[in-house]
Amino acid sequence: MSTDATPPVPLRVVVADDQASIREGLVLLLGTLPDIDVVGSAADGAQALELVAEHRPDAILLDLGMPVLDGIAATRRLTAEHPGTAVVILTTYADDTSILDALRAGARSYLTKDADRTDIARALHAAAGGLAVLDPRAQATLLAASGARVADPAPEHGRPEEPLPDGLTQREAEILRLIAQGLTNPEIATRLYLSSNTVKTHINRIFTKTSSRDRAAAIGYAHHHGLA
Missing domain, CATH: 1.10.10.10 (Winged helix-like DNA-binding domain superfamily/Winged helix DNA-binding domain)
Known part of the structure; x- marks a missing residue:
């Protein structure tokens, strides 16, 4: 009796980044992984939407700072029009505003560009499975921002807490x-x-x-x- 197991179906991914060198590098990098299949690459948010509509990938790796349609606007469109495709942000921006805007727009995971191949692959698989992933730098930024809010002066004694x-x-x-x-x-x-x-x-x-x-x-x- 054969004991051969059916290999897992690769995760189908679109890569979107306006810098050709980064975009092509990501395609090559992810292409070396047996459990990921890059089905398309886009240079801006509008192209990303077209490729997702055409290929229906499991996830998209999306930069924030892109022409025509930026990453936040693209994320909103992707979330509304293609809810079956998980959005994973990969960007140089690590400020709390960018992170929160991306998450509110519907991004499932947020990575900065110092993430390595393993981190990116893990985030893509996790996001496609419905899980959220924030890399350490993004987590630290949000915790710092949250801590600053907590450290604000307390309300005057006797004033009821805000609902x-x-x-x-x-x-x-x-x-x-x-x-x-x-x-x-x-x-x-x-x-x-x-x-x-x-x-x-x-x-x-x-x-x-x-x-x-x-x-x-x-x-x-x-x-x-x-x-x-």
């Missing part, structure tokens, strides 16, 4: 903080002594109230509102 944004309850805010820390649903359930179904219900309500399509968007929301 949580968008009608979030204290429990939902607590779960959102744990999501932002990277905890899975089972880990959150264990930490808060809740059932998995209860955690899932809270998370669905969090997504609805914050207009988040996935965990990556919720993480961006949490950092933007100082809840992480």
Whole structure:
């Protein structure tokens, strides 16, 4: 009896970057990986949309600073028109505004260009599987920005605390903080002594109230509102 296993289907990816040398380098780099198939490369956001519409890839590796249609606008279009394609940002920008704008636009993962081949491949696979990935530099930027907000002067004594944004309850805010820390649903359930179904219900309500399509968007929301 044959023991040969069917090889896994490669992840189908589009690469978009306006700098030809970087774009071609990424195509060559990812092309050496047996579990990734680069099906197209684009020099701007508009071309990226065309290629995604044509090839229906699992994920797109997208730069932010591109002509015709920049990465943020392209991400919004891709998320709305091609929700089956996960957007992974790969850019030189590591400021909190760029990161948050990308996550709010629908990007599932955010990498800076000092990421290596393994990091990029891992982020692409994770994003295609519905997971969020922020590289260490992006994480540090968001944590620093969040810390600056937390360090703001406290309200005067006796003044009531400001309500949580968008009608979030204290429990939902607590779960959102744990999501932002990277905890899975089972880990959150264990930490808060809740059932998995209860955690899932809270998370669905969090997504609805914050207009988040996935965990990556919720993480961006949490950092933007100082809840992480």
